[in-house]
Amino acid sequence: MSTIEDEGGRAVELCEPEGFVALYRREAEFVLTFCARRVMDAETALDLTAETFAQAFRGRASFRGTTRAEARAWLLTIARRQIARYMRRGSLDARALRRLAIQTPELEPDQIEEIERRAGLPALRAELAAQLARLNEDQREALRLRVVEQHSYEHVAQELGITEATARARVSRALRALSAALEPRPPIAGETSWTNR
Amino acid sequence: MDEPLKALDELGAQFERIAHRDAARQPGRRPGGLRRGRVLALALPGLLVAAAVAVAATGILTGAPVRNAPGTSFKATTGVGKPGRAKLLALRVVDPDGGPPWGMSTVTTTRGFACIQVGRVVDGRLGVLGQDGAFGDDGRFHELPGDVLTLAHCLQPDAAGHLFIGVTGRSVPASALDRGCAVAQPPPLPKAFADRLGSHRAPTLPTCAAADVRILDFGLLGPRATSVTYENDDATVVKTHVDRPEGAYLIVRRPSARRPVTLGFSVGTSPGRGIRSVGYDGAPRCVITSGRRIGGARGCPLVGFVRARPEHITAAQIATPVRATFAARRVRPAPPPPGVKVARVWRLTISFRARHGGDARSNYVISIRPRRHSGCDYMTIAPLVHDVRRGAVVREPIDLPGTCHGVIVGTVAFRPQSRLAGQQPLVPDMRGAVVAGRFEARIPG
Numbered sequence: 001m002s003t004i005e006d007e008g009g010r011a012v013e014l015c016e017p018e019g020f021v022a023l024y025r026r027e028a029e030f031v032l033t034f035c036a037r038r039v040m041d042a043e044t045a046l047d048l049t050a051e052t053f054a055q056a057f058r059g060r061a062s063f064r065g066t067t068r069a070e071a072r073a074w075l076l077t078i079a080r081r082q083i084a085r086y087m088r089r090g091s092l093d094a095r096a097l098r099r100l101a102i103q104t105p106e107l108e109p110d111q112i113e114e115i116e117r118r119a120g121l122p123a124l125r126a127e128l129a130a131q132l133a134r135l136n137e138d139q140r141e142a143l144r145l146r147v148v149e150q151h152s153y154e155h156v157a158q159e160l161g162i163t164e165a166t167a168r169a170r171v172s173r174a175l176r177a178l179s180a181a182l183e184p185r186p187p188i189a190g191e192t193s194w195t196n197r
Numbered sequence: 198m199d200e201p202l203k204a205l206d207e208l209g210a211q212f213e214r215i216a217h218r219d220a221a222r223q224p225g226r227r228p229g230g231l232r233r234g235r236v237l238a239l240a241l242p243g244l245l246v247a248a249a250v251a252v253a254a255t256g257i258l259t260g261a262p263v264r265n266a267p268g269t270s271f272k273a274t275t276g277v278g279k280p281g282r283a284k285l286l287a288l289r290v291v292d293p294d295g296g297p298p299w300g301m302s303t304v305t306t307t308r309g310f311a312c313i314q315v316g317r318v319v320d321g322r323l324g325v326l327g328q329d330g331a332f333g334d335d336g337r338f339h340e341l342p343g344d345v346l347t348l349a350h351c352l353q354p355d356a357a358g359h360l361f362i363g364v365t366g367r368s369v370p371a372s373a374l375d376r377g378c379a380v381a382q383p384p385p386l387p388k389a390f391a392d393r394l395g396s397h398r399a400p401t402l403p404t405c406a407a408a409d410v411r412i413l414d415f416g417l418l419g420p421r422a423t424s425v426t427y428e429n430d431d432a433t434v435v436k437t438h439v440d441r442p443e444g445a446y447l448i449v450r451r452p453s454a455r456r457p458v459t460l461g462f463s464v465g466t467s468p469g470r471g472i473r474s475v476g477y478d479g480a481p482r483c484v485i486t487s488g489r490r491i492g493g494a495r496g497c498p499l500v501g502f503v504r505a506r507p508e509h510i511t512a513a514q515i516a517t518p519v520r521a522t523f524a525a526r527r528v529r530p531a532p533p534p535p536g537v538k539v540a541r542v543w544r545l546t547i548s549f550r551a552r553h554g555g556d557a558r559s560n561y562v563i564s565i566r567p568r569r570h571s572g573c574d575y576m577t578i579a580p581l582v583h584d585v586r587r588g589a590v591v592r593e594p595i596d597l598p599g600t601c602h603g604v605i606v607g608t609v610a611f612r613p614q615s616r617l618a619g620q621q622p623l624v625p626d627m628r629g630a631v632v633a634g635r636f637e638a639r640i641p642g
Binding site for chain 2: 028
């Protein structure tokens with residue numbers, strides 16, 4: 001059975017109520033920020049966070065980690081899957097929430113503002129714009145055609161007069177350059193501050 | 198350090214409650230059992246093995262399926278549900294007392310209407326529970342077959358087949374069947390009427406215990422609805438995602454001072470006061486601002502509604518001679534129950550040739566009124582409650598009070614399918630109707 005530390009530093013089993021609650025208290029804001037920086041919307045991020053923890057709760061018996069970092073990685077794997085699904089389908093998965101009958105709280109405008117502030121969204125938006133401006137024109141155009149216009153790689157290649165492999169490489173490099181702006185680096189063990197938010 | 202976020206705290210409190218509830222369950226006990234003391238559980242070893250009941254995988258015994266209440270018939274209006282066309286939606290909502298969750302199904306009827314039906318869900322089947330007086334409090338689960346409509350509401354779907362419907366503030370027993378106890382007692386009948394019915398009044402059901410009543414708000418908001426917000430029992434506003442693509446929502450609450458038990462409820466195309474707002478894909482959130490009258494909140498736009506394109510019918514296309522004939526003597530309307538006095542009536546038979554087919558959506562309507570200064574205080578608008586084949590001769594009997602005398606006049610009109618949302622089956626309404634023929638007849642005597 002996997003254990004995690006509660007707020008007092010005691011080891012508690014994740015399948016015990018105290019264990020899951022401790023995990024939630026420690027990681028909820030991090031997961032919320034993680035989601036917010038990817039979907040750029042506080043309400044959607046809260047929905048994704050709620051579903052992430054609901055799925056974690058339902059699958060907590062299968063968690064095999066023992067460290068805080070492993071628990072966080074486990075949660076982020078679930079969150080990434082939710083975000084990817086949301087991006088792909090344009091709709092939120094709320095099956096686990098429904099099964100547990102958990103209702104996502106409604107956010108008041110000041111709470112939305114606060115989440116955006118904590119996730120650093122205003123700065124992130126500016127940073128993304130700056131990063132986009134820093135991309136070379138070939139990469140920016142490939143990214144626009146693939147991500148914004150949602151054309152196939154074949155179409156992107158035709159449009160830019162390059163091979164499909166080159167089109168994929170340009171889009172990939174552009175996304176890697178932008179992704180650095182998205183990753184939060186919160187303190188876990190030994191770190192003292194968040195960097196590269 | 199920043200204060201904890203209020204929304205995360207609220208969410209965390211829910212997880213904490215669920216974690217403790219989950220831990221408190223006995224080993225081996227599955228979630229979702231019926232209320233203690235009201236069910237026969239699988240744990241009773243071998244007790245009912247030989248009985249003619251099925252034991253569901255959840256450990257809840259299954260009893261006989263629900264049947265339509267005696268005397269009810271949906272054939273004439275909505276048609277009956279097609280068993281193969283009932284679809285249980287994925288939506289599940291916990292009951293405040295626990296037990297099998299609430300769920301909702303959609304049913305397509307033989308006359309082209311779409312209905313929603315709510316109940317409790319066990320093993321992926323919608324049904325009711327044998328409690329609150331239903332099924333003699335046998336504690337079993339009773340499935341609702343697709344052709345049985347109870348706690349169901351039907352409207353015409355849009356041209357794309359999507360149903361838009363909102364039911365507001367329906368008080369029901371927690372059993373999900375309104376035949377075991379009454380959530381409230383109807384007002385007493387006028388004495389003269391009660392005396393006439395005598396012992397043939399419908400038996401009065403006992404009033405449900407307040408703890409056994411639920412207030413339901415449910416409906417379908419269409420394919421572009423994403424979420425609804427509503428006020429919880431503790432006055433917090435919560436958001437819940439609707440079930441897509443139907444846009445289904447179902448809210449189950451206990452009665453409270455703000456949501457008292459009542460026999461009244463509303464049905465419309467838009468949700469009423471039970472919810473506060475509706476979120477859509479690609480359309481502004483609709484905030485429901487007023488709840489002062491039942492279902493009287495400002496309607497939300499029907500985002501995604503596809504209008505029907507009914508055939509344009511002209512009077513010339515359907516013009517037909519109409520014959521109106523009274524029976525020579527007054528007759529008894531229908532075999533009354535023994536001992537009940539029913540006044541004799543004048544039976545008028547209207548006959549005409551239908552030059553256009555009619556069904557539950559596009560139908561013939563007969564209207565009758567007395568000619569001015571005639572001796573009959575009577576008017577009626579009667580839609581034909583059966584399908585009519587093009588070219589068929591229709592003979593429709595209509596009963597008028599036996600006290601009438603003088604001359605009546607009337608029309609036979611054809612009402613094409615409405616382009617608007619929420620057309621109800623066979624509502625007496627002449628709007629948009631095209632007159633096919635007129636008639637006049639003198640009441641004998």
